[in-house]
Amino acid sequence: MKTIKIYDTSLRDGTQAEEISFSVEDKILVAGKLDELGVHYIEGGWPGSNPKDVQFYKEIKKVRLKNSRVSAFGSTGRPKIKPSEDHNLKALVSSGVGVACIFGKSWDLHVKDALKIPLKENLDLIYDSVAFLKKEFDEVFYDAEHFFDGYKANPEYAIKTLKAAADAGADCLVLCDTNGGTLPREVAEAIKMVQKTIKTPLGIHCHNDSDLAVANSLIAVELGIGQVQGTINGFGERCGNANLCSIIPNLQFKMGYKCLSDSQLVKLSEVSRFVSEIANLTHNSHLPYVGESAFAHKGGIHVSAVMKKAETYEHIRPELVGNRQRILISDLSGKSNILFKAKEFGIDIDSSDPVTQELVETIKDLEHKGYQFEGAEASFELLMKRVLGTHKKHFNLIGFRVIDEKRKEDEPPIAEATIMVEVGGKVEHTAAVGDGPINAIDNALRKALEKFYPSLKEVKLLDFKVRVLTAGEGTAASVRVLIESGDKTDKWGTVGVSENVIEASWQALVDSIDYKLYKDEKNVRRKG
Numbered sequence: 001m002k003t004i005k006i007y008d009t010s011l012r013d014g015t016q017a018e019e020i021s022f023s024v025e026d027k028i029l030v031a032g033k034l035d036e037l038g039v040h041y042i043e044g045g046w047p048g049s050n051p052k053d054v055q056f057y058k059e060i061k062k063v064r065l066k067n068s069r070v071s072a073f074g075s076t077g078r079p080k081i082k083p084s085e086d087h088n089l090k091a092l093v094s095s096g097v098g099v100a101c102i103f104g105k106s107w108d109l110h111v112k113d114a115l116k117i118p119l120k121e122n123l124d125l126i127y128d129s130v131a132f133l134k135k136e137f138d139e140v141f142y143d144a145e146h147f148f149d150g151y152k153a154n155p156e157y158a159i160k161t162l163k164a165a166a167d168a169g170a171d172c173l174v175l176c177d178t179n180g181g182t183l184p185r186e187v188a189e190a191i192k193m194v195q196k197t198i199k200t201p202l203g204i205h206c207h208n209d210s211d212l213a214v215a216n217s218l219i220a221v222e223l224g225i226g227q228v229q230g231t232i233n234g235f236g237e238r239c240g241n242a243n244l245c246s247i248i249p250n251l252q253f254k255m256g257y258k259c260l261s262d263s264q265l266v267k268l269s270e271v272s273r274f275v276s277e278i279a280n281l282t283h284n285s286h287l288p289y290v291g292e293s294a295f296a297h298k299g300g301i302h303v304s305a306v307m308k309k310a311e312t313y314e315h316i317r318p319e320l321v322g323n324r325q326r327i328l329i330s331d332l333s334g335k336s337n338i339l340f341k342a343k344e345f346g347i348d349i350d351s352s353d354p355v356t357q358e359l360v361e362t363i364k365d366l367e368h369k370g371y372q373f374e375g376a377e378a379s380f381e382l383l384m385k386r387v388l389g390t391h392k393k394h395f396n397l398i399g400f401r402v403i404d405e406k407r408k409e410d411e412p413p414i415a416e417a418t419i420m421v422e423v424g425g426k427v428e429h430t431a432a433v434g435d436g437p438i439n440a441i442d443n444a445l446r447k448a449l450e451k452f453y454p455s456l457k458e459v460k461l462l463d464f465k466v467r468v469l470t471a472g473e474g475t476a477a478s479v480r481v482l483i484e485s486g487d488k489t490d491k492w493g494t495v496g497v498s499e500n501v502i503e504a505s506w507q508a509l510v511d512s513i514d515y516k517l518y519k520d521e522k523n524v525r526r527k528g
Contacts, residue, residue, distance in 0.1 A: 001256065001257065001258045001521060002226070002258065003050050003257070003258045003259070004221055004226060004227070004228055004251055004257045004258065004259050005040040005041065005203075005226060005227040006039040006040050006041070006227075006228060006230075006244060006248060006259055006260070006435060007039070007040065007041040007043065007071070007101075007174075007203065007227055007228065007229040007230075008039045008041065008042050008043065008068075008140075008229075008230070008231065008232065008244060009043040009073075009138065009205075009229055010035050010196040010231040010235060010275060011027050011030060011042065011043060011044050011045055011231070012033065012043045012044065012045045012046060012053075012231045013043070013075050013231055013236050013237070013241050014232065014235035014236055014241065014275075015235075016236055016237035017236055017240065019281065020235060020279045020281070021053075022278065022279070024052055024055045024056050024059060024277050026058070026279075027044065027045070027056050027059060028059055028063060028276055029278060030274075030275055031060060031063065031065070031068075031070070032063065032065075032273070033065050033270075033274050034232075034271065034273050035065040035066060035068040035272045035460055036067075036259065036264075036267060036394070037067075037264055037268065037405065038067045038068070038260045038261060038264035039067070039068055039077070039244075039260075039265050040067075040068060040069065041066075041068060041070075041071045041099060042068045042069070042070050042071065043068050043070075043071045043072075043073050043101060044056050044057060044060060044070050044071065044072065044073075044095075044097075045057075045071045045072075045073065046072075046074055047072055047074070047091045047092060047094065047095045048074050048075075048087060048088035048089075048090075048091030048092065048372055053259070054091070057070075057072065057095040057096060057097065059409070059441045060097075061096060065515055067137075067264075069097075069098060069099050069139075070097045070098075070099065071097065071099035071100065071101050071141070071208075072092045072095035072097050072099070072100050072101070072103075073100075073101050073102070073103075074088045074089065074091065074100065074102050074103075075087050075088055075102055075103055075104070075467075076091045076102055076103070076104040076105075076125045076126055076129040076130075077125055077128060077129045077132070079115065079117050079121060079125065080127075083128050083129055083131075083132035083133075084132065086129075089102075089132060089133065091128060092133065092135075092136075092137075093137075093457070097137075098137060098138040098139065099138065099139045099140075099141070100133050100136075100139075100140050100141070100142075101141040101142075101143055101174070102124040102129060102133065102140070102141075102142060102143065102145065103142075103143035103144075103145040103176070104122070104125065104129070104142065104143070104145065104156045104161060104165070105122055105146070105161070106144040106145060106146055106147040106150035106151075106157075106161045106162070106176075107144060107145075107146040107147075107149050107150030107153060107154075107158070108150065108153060108154045108158075109149075109150075109153060110145070110150075112145060114421065118423075122124045122161070123160060123161060123164040124164075126142070126165050126168070127164040127165070127167060127168045127492035128166040128168070128169035129168075130142055130164075130165050130169060130170050130262070131168040131169060131193060131333075134168065134169040134170075139171045139172075140169070140170055140171055141170065141171060141172045141173075141174055141227075142162075142165035142170040142172070142173050142174065143174045143176050143205060143229075144158070144161060144162055144173060144174060144176055144521060145176050145178050146176065146178045146179065147161075147162075147175045147176050147177070147178075147190070147229060148175065148176075148177045148182040148186060148187065148190055149177075149179055149181070150180070151177070151193075152186070152188045152190075155190075155193065159194060159197060159198070162194060162198050162200075163197070163198065165200075166198055166199075166200040168404060170198075170200060171201065172200070172201045172202065172203045172226075172227050173201070173202050173203065174200065174202070174203035174204065174205050174227065174229060174510040175190070175191065175194070175203065175204055175205070175220070175225075176205040176206075177205070177206045177207055177213075177216060177346055178205075178207060179207065179209060180206065180208055180209025180210055180212075180213065180238070181209055181210050181238060181480045182206075182210070182212070182216060183210070183212065184212060184215050184216055184219045185445070187204075187216045187219055187220060188219055188223060189489065191220060191224075191225065192223065192304065193221045195223075197241070200308065201226050201227070202220075202224070202225045202226065202227070203225060203226070203227030203228065203229060203259075204216070204217050204220035204221070204225050204227070204228055204242075205229040205230075205241075205242070205386060206220075206230070206241070206242040207236065207238065207239065207240070207241055207242070207436060208234060208236070208238075208239045208240045208241060208243075209238055209239045211239070213230070213234070213240070213241060213242035213243065214234075214242055214243055214247055214250070216242070217230065217242045217247050218247065218250055218251070218255065221251060221255070221257065225384065227290075228242070228244075228247055228251075229241075229242070230242035230243060230244040230247055231243070231244060232244055232245060232271060232272055232275040233245055233272055233275060233276060233283075233290075234246075234282065235275070235279065243287075245271075245287060245288075245289055245290045246287075246288050246289060246315050247270045248260060248265070249265065249289050249316070249320070249321055251269065252265065252363060253316055254321070255341065259424070262320075265320060265321060265322075266320065266321065266322045267312065268289065268290055268321040268322055268323055269290040269321055269322035269323045270287070270322050272287065272290035272291070272374050273337075273465070277416065280408065289316075289321045289323065290321060290322075290323060291323075292319065292323075293326075294323055295314055295318040295323055295324065295325045295326060296325075296326040297313060297325070298496050306325065310325065313379060320478045321360055353389055355387060356388055359383075359384060359387050362383070362387060363380075363383075363505070366383075366497075369478075369497055370469040370478050370479070370480050370497040371495055371497050372480060372482070372495060373495065376482060376493040376494050376495035376508075376511075377492065377493060378485075378492035378493055378494050378512070378515040379493070379494045379495045379508070379511045380455070381515070381518075382514060382518065383411030383513055385518070391518075392518070392521075393424065394420045394449075394453070394513075394514060394517045394518075395425070395449060395452075396421065396423075397419075397420075397421055397510075398420040398421060398422055398427065399419075399420050400417060400418065400419040400420070400441060400444070400445075400506075401417070401418045401419075402415065402416070402417045402418075402437045402440060402502060403415070403417075403443060404418045404436070404437050413436075414433065415433060415435065415436050415437045415439065416431060416432070416433050416434075416440055417431065417432055417433075417440035417441040417443070417444040417518045418430070418444065419430040419441070419444040419448055420448075421445070421448050421449065421453045423449070424452070428448040428449070428451065428452075429448075430444055430447045430448045431444055432444035432446075432447050437502055438464070438501075438502065438505045438509075441502070441505065441506060441509065442509055443463060445509060445510075445513065446459075446513075447503070449513065453517055455487075455516065455517075455520050456513060456517075458487040458488055458516075459485055459486070459487050459512070459513070459516050460485065460486055460487070461483060461484075461485055461492065461512075462484045462485060462486050463481055463482075463483070464481070464482075464484075464505075465481070465482040465483075466479055466480070466481055466501060466504075467479065467480045467481075469497070477499070477500065478497060478499050479496075479497070479498065479499070479501050479504050479505070480493075480495065480496070480497045480504065481495065481496045481501065481505045481508045482495050483495075483496075483505075483506040483508040483509065483512055485512040485515075485516070487516060490519065492512070492515055492519075493514075494507075494508045494509075494511035494512045494515065495507070495508055495509070495511070496508035496509075
């Protein structure tokens with residue numbers, strides 16, 4: 001089984017996405033996760049371009065990596081300057097790592113219009129730069145920037161640039177689709193021509209401007225290329241880079257190549273989400289293989305089938321990449337969905353139980369009114385307990401009032417909530433302020449209940465979304481509020497719907513607190 005070397009450039013090319021900026025500490029954390037995943041190379045940045053990357057290479061030396069080699073990125077030397085005196089090449093050497101990757105011009109357009117030097121001089125730059133670095137590094141990779149565009153414009157010259165790097169001793173020649181506009185058949189044609197004259201191992205580096213980066217990378221491997229460059233989640237400039245979270249499992253499960261060990265591949269979903277978190281981005285739930293929705297089933301017929309045999313609607317077992325099968329609850333749901341979710345929550349019902357059909361009808365009615373349980377599984381679990389008659393009510397609302405007051409035009413409004421609740425025959429009456437009316441209600445409710453339920457101090461409101469449901473009704477429209485909450489160990493979602501945004505928020509807040517208390521009691525019973 002042929003091993004394909006995975007070269008991750010999330011810390012360099014990935015950070016060129018306009019919404020991503022990693023600190024040095026962030027980059028060290030991500031490098032640690034990539035090492036756990038087992039990628040062969042981690043490109044840390046361009047030490048000649050900014051102080052942050054210089055600092056990264058100093059700090060990464062203190063980290064003991066078990067699986068990955070760190071690579072330093074840069075460019076060929078500048079015209080008219082000796083490699084030994086070139087700032088960028090010297091910065092690569094000073095990085096202190098064992099692998100260097102430099103890019104050079106393969107497209108005659110760039111040589112003439114960007115570098116503004118003769119074509120022959122560019123070939124000398126490539127040769128001299130690679131030859132210089134080969135004396136300093138264990139491995140030197142040459143990124144042929146814009147190779148496929150260069151090949152289409154002037155195939156003879158594009159291949160000459162590769163030959164210059166090969167003759168200088170480059171360990172791998174990486175063919176780059178820098179503009180991301182090349183089609184798979186064009187990639188294949190160019191690679192076949194290169195292989196006729198170049199014997200140095202080849203790599204592939206694709207951008208996703210035509211949504212073909214993964215496909216182009218796979219076809220390159222199929223033709224014999226042994227190194228694939230890309231980023232976690234496809235992060236990168238413009239439309240992004242080739243997504244390693246899709247490439248790796250495709251190569252390993254669908255094409256029979258070896259990239260990572262089975263135990264490493266199980267960490268793929270975790271690493272995907274970790275990198276999104278460090279980048280301060282919401283994880284894309286629809287990513288193949290690693291997204292939360294990648295193995296989610298909604299239609300009743302689909303659910304009935306996967307409960308009997310997962311392969312009916314799943315192309316691989318989600319556990320192989322550290323993901324999981326999810327059954328969604330919606331107005332498309334049938335009994336199969338309800339039974340699956342009940343089992344998942346440890347609730348014992350069967351298909352012949354009238355309660356099952358009652359749950360189906362209740363869900364369909366609520367979703368018709370605007371409720372959505374796909375992102376609010378805590379509310380759904382509580383709903384099942386209520387229909388079954390096993391739900392314990394932890395408190396009763398006597399009433400609340402919210403005042404939202406703006407005293408001066410140039411000052412923010414002041415929100416204050418007063419609330420009265422009853423717990424076990426005792427009435428608690430309290431008030432609290434907040435950044436807005438919902439925050440004020442949340443603060444007041446917690447303040448009232450924490451005396452009775454101290455564990456509520458652990459709960460944090462992580463996300464708050466409002467969706468207008470009935471278009472065309474303006475400010476009288478119904479709204480759906482989705483709240484994500486969490487404590488030290490878990491996260492959960494709850495939902496509320498009303499024509500009054502405060503009432504909808506109240507419903508979701510109450511479910512959030514109710515679920516925390518229910519969860520605590522369930523944990524106590526489990527331990528007992």
